[in-house]
Amino acid sequence: MAIQVEHLNAWYDRTQALHDINLEIAPLSVTALIGPSGCGKSTFVRCLNRLHEEIYGARVQGKVLVDGVNIYAASIIPMYVRRHIGMVFQQPNVLPTRSIFDNVAMGIRLNGLASGKELNDLVEHSLHQAAIWDEVKDRATLQIEELMTTLKRNYTIVVVTHNMQQAGRVADRTVFFLSGRIIEEGETSQIFSRPEKRETEDYVTGRFG
Ligand SMILES: Nc1ncnc2c1ncn2[C@@H]1O[C@H](COP(=O)(O)OP(=O)(O)O)[C@@H](O)[C@H]1O
Ligand SMILES: [Mg+2]
Numbered sequence: 001m002a003i004q005v006e007h008l009n010a011w012y013d014r015t016q017a018l019h020d021i022n023l024e025i026a027p028l029s030v031t032a033l034i035g036p037s038g039c040g041k042s043t044f045v046r047c048l049n050r051l052h053e054e055i056y057g058a059r060v061q062g063k064v065l066v067d068g069v070n071i072y073a074a075s076i077i078p079m080y081v082r083r084h085i086g087m088v089f090q091q092p093n094v095l096p097t098r099s100i101f102d103n104v105a106m107g108i109r110l111n112g113l114a115s116g117k118e119l120n121d122l123v124e125h126s127l128h129q130a131a132i133w134d135e136v137k138d139r140a141t142l143q144i145e146e147l148m149t150t151l152k153r154n155y156t157i158v159v160v161t162h163n164m165q166q167a168g169r170v171a172d173r174t175v176f177f178l179s180g181r182i183i184e185e186g187e188t189s190q191i192f193s194r195p196e197k198r199e200t201e202d203y204v205t206g207r208f209g
Contacts (some may be wrong), residue, residue: 008062035177
């Protein structure tokens, strides 16, 4: 799916965390969000599937168009959005101490969709759908990068990362956030080797953050 973010602003009570974010994300691409702690990466990701507003006192303004449909339109049911737009976390598992099975099962259990044998089948089906079952079924761990590369065949991915090497290896495009604003966005290789903005250069060369 294509994602188009237009004039997105987000607040926690009166504190503004995102300022006029504009971004286009191509279908079946991997986009890495980078920037120092507190710059708004997590807030931005939560705005992409209507999770931000679940936080008490939190508010969103602006548009997020998914294949041309504004997920913030009055007619859209947030739960529907959340079921269709998943999240990729900084760690491979939402619950890092649990298995891949448990992590997938958790989402299904939370939605009250299945239990017992049915749950086992659904987890297998979900992993099959993500085309990774054959890769994970005999293994205890799976690297997030391999997972993203595989998922990219069917999904549009936006990922928050603190690991510059990881961003460099997996992301088509990289977005640099600072103080709730996008400072610079572009092809990953350009952002890392030829940034246009001084702040981006300082960040990717490790001068702060
Ligand atoms: N639940 C919250 N309540 C109030 N302020 C928050 C909350 N979560 C994040 N913030 C603030 O919003 C800003 C952006 O935070 P966040 O999106 O978590 O940044 P990042 O993920 O880049 O570290 C920060 O100033 C942070 O303190
Ligand atoms: Mg964060």
